[in-house]
Amino acid sequence: MALALVTGAARGIGRATAARLVSAGYEVIVADLDGAAAETTASEIGAKAAQVDVADEASVAAVAAGISDLAVLVNNAGMYLPGKLADVTTEHFHKVFDVNVLGPLLMTRHLADALAANGGGAVVNVASMSAFMPVPGTGVYSMAKAAVASYTEAAALEYAPRGIRVNAVAPGRISTEMTADRQGDPAREARTNALIPLGRSGLAEDVAEAICALATGAAYVTGQVLRVDGGLTINTVPLLQAAQSGGI
Template identity: 50%
Template sequence: MTATTTPDRPTALVTGAGRGIGRAIVLRLAQEGYACVVVDLDADAAEKVAAEVGGRAVGLDVTDSTAVSELAVTITRLDALVNNAGIFPPAPIAEVPLEQFRAVMDVNVLGPLNLIQAFLPQLGAARGAVVNIASTAAKAPVPGTAAYSPSKAALISLTKLCAVELASTGVRFNAIGPGGVQTEGTASVSADPEREARFNALLPVGRRALPDDIADVVPFLVGPDARYVTGQVIYVDGGLTESTISFLRAAQRG
């Protein structure tokens, strides 16, 4: 791979950026003036998003440490790393095959660690920031998604550990916990209009999030205004994780 140097512009790398929340983050960071490296398992999807912002597309699996190390050699400046790639295959916890559980932990936890390890020198040199895209599932487990909730809880713990252990590098580490977001990955969840209306009625803000609702929080966390913010989680969930009362009232109404 040839070296790519973008020393004059802040650079951001976003994983799982070929669609959904990751794509929205790329579009928003590009608006803010970042040169974007668009990483996705789906190389064609990454190409399309990169073309939208004049960025660089990279097709790779975030769990592939060789591919990630080779990529790191080609990126001399990195100001923002957004670990967004994540998977959420359904499975009952009583029966989930250990292999499937491991695969989810691999992508959702070891993937971000892989990227952090590979890009720490560049991030440190830039006094940059990492944002890990976790989930409200870390706080309020989602039955039927097996490793998903534990993986996001582990990702938050990893974020906090890095914030503390790696503080001397000058890199800040924070997480965002989205609630329900309308993306290609969750299209089937919001497909039934009646079920969607019931869900929205229980949410304090009254609607499922759009990818931009999540993406718009990222520039703050990676930018200078958050210079004293590290080891934190911002739940961007329309009040979902604080709205137990809505569910109690709904149950009382019957």
Template identity: 40%
Template sequence: MTEKWAVVTGAGNGIGTVIARSAAKLGYRIAAWDVNAAGVEELAAELGDICVPRQVDVVDEASVEGAVASLPDAPALLVNSAGIVRFGPLLDVSLADWEQALRVNLTGTFLVGRTVARRMATVGGGAIINIASVNGVAAAPNAGAYSASKAGVIRLTEHQAMEWASLGIRVNCVAPGLIDAGMSDAIYADPEVRRLRQARVPLGRLGSSEDIADTVLFLASEKATYITGQVLAVDGGLLKSTLASLPRPKSVDSVGPDDDSLA
């Protein structure tokens, strides 16, 4: 029986690690890739023989192609979770930081996606989930190169989905919101910042890595076989809450049929 492989980039820490764990629980064999070899080796020690760790640099074509070639079967699932943050005002961000964020977050997603898709196409398809961010949907001050790179991931997802649908490959994107994990640890270490940010989320809490993993695996499942090219924000309603945060006089909350001018 052919084994069902899931490739997870950025599996050495944070959300990527949790996605890999969750996929393993559903019966996938895990190809855990990360530039951080120690991180994926630790994950493999936890998961056992179902997890094969490999040090992979997602922006090195030879590294990516070698990793894909080493798989005994075409992956059923690819999760592009590898990413870095490079925050700061645009007037101050260095060209090196700008280019590094675009290279890892966007070019890495392109390179791994293309290489895995070629292998998937030989067996009739598979599912690819790219991890973006709400920062790629809505601009935020001082997000540096991060927002631009994640916006690129969203458009790349749509492009991949349209080009690869005929190959049987579905491509979707998950855009995490305020997630209490991984790269956000430094933000939520400040209790007051944590309180204020959490208060802006309509569902009243920060998200977790498990929230993201559950969404990824839904999109990869048989329950989502008619979904492709979509960007799903997992943000507790944050992106839809702009009007909810605006002041509004109580007097207009009971407008009746005689007060249409106030609508």
């Protein structure tokens, strides 16, 4: 049975992805900073659990040391700290960049041999639509996710000779535990969903499907960032047209 490892998999998009990979027949490692939550999720979906701090190289190395053959790596673990750029501290910057950018770099580097063991594997990083559409008030999160998109392209080139494909997904407005406090007003949600071409916010399972498609199929695809946003990031001109006509 092929092995897959998903970081930040105790909840949200990571959990949905781990569950989807289990249903596709993979043996899955649910890796998370919260070891207890990882154990709970793993027990519920029929997977294994591992505690890992993706921003700490010793922690990453310890997890990687026990893996010799890996088919899929999903770098989903993320850190979001809102705030104005003018107020961002050095500590704030490093917290966000260390998890969102250094994490995928360390995980991929330490697991590259395992991914290449049987002729190659697949890495899928989780970026964000904010990599392409910076959102005011999100601190350096947009910058970090843009770096993930750039890293994905660079890693795809460097790891291709070893048979390792590297792609990313860029989720748009997705309903998860992390966003629940910002999506609790039904009237506001209705207004927001009206701006999305597909008419609704996404679910963690929607992103999981895209991740699994890139990880388990798409054998000739690498270095791509797939937007999973219901069409939101291509809707600028229609929104401007509606605004000009008084429609919004």
